[in-house]
Amino acid sequence: MTTNSTQSAKKILLNAFDMNSVGHINHGLWTHPRDESHRFNELSYWTDLAQTLETGLFDGLFIADITGVYDVYQNNIDLTLKESIQLPSHDPSTMVSAMAAVTQHLGFGITVNLSYESPYQFARRFASLDHLTHGRIGWNIVTGYLDSAERLIGHKGLKDHDLRYEQAEEFLELCYKFWEGSWENDAIQKDKTNRIFSDPKKVHQIQHQGKFYQSQGVFQVAPSIQRTPVLYQAGASPRGLAFATQHAEAMFIGADHPAKIKLQVEKIRKLAQEQGRDPHAIKLFVGISVVTAETDQLAQEKLAEYSRYASPEAGLAHFSSSIGLDLAQFGDDEAIPYKQTNSIASVNNKFKDQKITRNDLKAQHLLGGRYPLFIGSGASVAEQLIDFLDETGIDGFNLTRTVTPESHQDFIRLVIPELQQRGRYKTAYDSGSLRHKLFQQGNLLPAQHPVQQFRC
């Protein structure tokens, strides 16, 4: 039920959730005759998508990424290759400038695994992108969970889960120094008469001697509009949550029952407050899939039609790598035992708490992905999303694609106007950077954020 009370007046934030690959979340749908995801290596595929999303006033395009391949299921990559389960996949930042050139407002959340980056090169690339996009860049901070990545990079094996976060803390600290501690705001003068492009007194060397990284010198990029890109994170383990609630401005909460998500939301807001931050300084997103059509009946028919092309088994192969356990080794009705692994702790923990079989997982992967599925007419989906948001206390959704590009076009044509009519979605973009659009408090991170201690 939808009401117009003040409490329910929160506007829904919306990101499209995608990846520079064929299969992302909803596996197998690449075989649908109208699906165009095989065109992911063409620039026009992405510029068209960016323009489409901007007509739907999406806040951002969130681009997932992995280093490595999914080789846990059946202990090989055969199904991964056949179904194109995030393989091939290309670098997520390469198409962003082109998408920014054909849009004005859409934000870009780019996933980069810091374990395989040098902080300096990474900070330079993202600061450059923030310049070119006029402050529309976000970074999804991930530390990796695939052994296959370690082999590709030439490392000895995945670092322990909590040690990865310790390294992430230091990586971020060094990035803060580069982005916020080297150049003063008015260092660039562009004074042709006195031949002063940058004022030497206002550009400072940074010093860093840490456990994982050392750096000394001047950052090569002058301040961009946001300086630090908007920080996204998805930590859910105790160590991951401590990291995210200290640094992140947006967090993804894994798909689960609304009651569990509500508890997670309360936990995150409390932890943020304990770290001296405004509990609402973190926008919380849940990943979803939507199938919508002109009527509820037509939406059900569309779902049935889509599901004929989906591959629940490919979904299980993806899942196997997320938890670091080969799900092919169990019978369809056998309870999957919990086994501690070094992968995504929060996803794996489900097997501790519940009896889950392969058949349960396959039913959940009706469209090839494990995200909650909302089905119905535009009005029905809008009401379901509003109820979900109000019940859980989250701020918005990461919308996966199903048959692309038609699923986003359907959502924009049918669901967005219904959300707008209920006063729950913007009718125009605000001006300003991605951070300003999200928080209405300017382009820079607020003074309560840990970045403050690294500012010059």
Ligand SMILES: Cc1cc2nc3c(=O)[nH]c(=O)nc-3n(C[C@H](O)[C@H](O)[C@H](O)COP(=O)(O)O)c2cc1C
């Ligand atoms: C919605 C969502 C999206 C994620 N996207 C990525 C991704 O694109 N690349 C990646 O390496 N990890 C991704 N992760 C994994 C997280 O970065 C993180 O490793 C995971 O949530 C486990 O956190 P934990 O170790 O604190 O439990 C994602 C997690 C969630 C919940």
